[in-house]
Amino acid sequence: MSASADPLVRVEGLKKHFPIQRGVIIQRTVGHVRAVDGISFDIAPGETLGLVGESGCGKTTAGRTILGLYPPSDGEVWIEGVGVREAEGEAMRRLRRRTQMIFQDPYASLNPRWTVGSIVGEPLRVHRLRPRGSARTERVKELLALVGLSPRYVNRFPHEFSGGQRQRIGIARALASEPAFVVCDEPISALDVSIQAQIVNLLEDLQDRLGLTYLFIAHDLAMVRHLCDRVAVMYLGIMVELAARDELYENPLHPYTQALLSAVPIPDPELDRKRRRTILSGDVPSPINTPSGCRFHPRCPIAKEHCARLVPEWRQVGPGHWVACHEVEPKTLPST
């Protein structure tokens, strides 16, 4: 993506800390879960940015904080030039309409007592896009057709659908308010392999037709390579690497990214058994007491003494290739 276009989404120094409270009557804060601890990036219009990392790395919290579903503890987010923190009244309503979310669990994210028509029609009512009954029903049917469902399903309930079909309903609902930016939070993790490909292809088609911009949060690194233009890797609340898709997968610089990629099994016995693996020891530390210096140093295979003391700077080491590691030498940047 070219850097010349104004980004659709700009995130700067975003933090989200959740207080840990003790006590029943007199509550006091005894610490913080530093779920997101200072991340910065842009997303260009029409781009798909992948956000990957293991459970608890803060990727879902990041997605929700960007949309203002959680008030940020620090930092700023601008979407279509509007600051999410300051937006009020009409500006906030517009922001809510222009940003949407697709959730992981298609079973939990649809109200079981509502018909498909009312689920998909709700954003049309809330945002006064189709206030009247019959016009709304017509639009709901259009949306269902758009995501590959029969318009006849309007009066059915979520339990009558399979996981893949429910995810399509969730996508139709997200598209109802005509958003520009959609946060897809693990939209295929709960689905079977044969269905995952259907949903990924649908997301691609919708992007082409409607010019959508996606933040695609996932832990499936193979799918992210397939779908995303650029990929950001998170570890314990911070970003450790960000690069264009093939650059990240062919030339990962951060030792965590390297270990993560080498851990993904390849469906080819010849290749998989010959491959060199970096197997990380231990587990991800707690985001309450994050390690000093570089957060990855206790598990890092190349950690030096200074890694435990100094926080590595988030810096650009190649064209569009950002990394936070002391041990990565910058490549010579082409002179512009």
Added chain:
Amino acid sequence: MGTLLEVEGLRVRFHTTEGVVHAVNGISYSMQEGETVALVGESGCGKSVSMMSILRLIPCPPGEVAEGRALFGRRDLLQLEEAELERIRGGQIGMVFQDPMTSLNPVLTIGRQITETLRAHTSSDAASARTRALELLDMVGLPAAEDRLQDYPHQFSGGMRQRAMIAMALACSPKLLIADEPTTALDVTIQAQIVELALQLRERLGMAIIWITHDLGVVAGLADRVLVMYAGYLVEEAPVHELFARPWHPYTLSLLAALPRVDRPRSSRLKPIPGSPPNLLAEAHGCPFAPRCDFVMDRCRTENPPLVQIEAGRKLACWANVETGQPR
């Protein structure tokens, strides 16, 4: 090497309020001692039920093992008295389940849960069971095992719980380890640790492993032989290298085509399998994969192909030859 397990014509049904669910529809396979077999398929294809039912670990009713034999050594597991079967479960056959949080008892210490297995199956006293438990935890790579025996499951991370589960399953040196989606709930780096551990333990202890999974990537790195299940039927059986190099069943072929690759640049759109798996409430007429199959012929809609041997070690249930596109 001798035959360790031989399952013949296993048929499992569930009687539900909505009707009879045909979960496993007459499957047959055998396992050699020391062999690692992967049982692959999507949710609801009957892969877990087919293993759990031979150990009578499915609730009956609503479950019912309608037909079949499961010869382990010279004995049919399906005919054994409950007391005899109890000696085999956790003894000669160890099990590891998908979700290590719900399969460990939250109110008992890890030490207690490991020693319980030992004391139920061997004549060891408290002290020797404890020594063996320490040895086991050390073997599965849980450091500071001495302190860990006093811990409760909630004090362990997901990966550590799965290691503890493996320690319990291996307590009585089983000949067969059944691992039911043991890495599905884990992150990819932790999954790599557990797969690596399984490979080491297999080398060291020489037990046979049945690894039930939906992840073809894990299968590629781990298994000697693969069984592919669809809608309660075994549809393909092959040595791992051959299955990935030359998949014969249209379902296997489609599954591999639907997977993006982490090691290759994107080449084209993904090729999804259209539709969804069949409803198991109705008994299939014809091949259960026919409605989603690229190679479908008239015969497929009326006659379900049996699993037959095509080459040494390779079995297939399909009327078509996917390499030529012609009938077989």
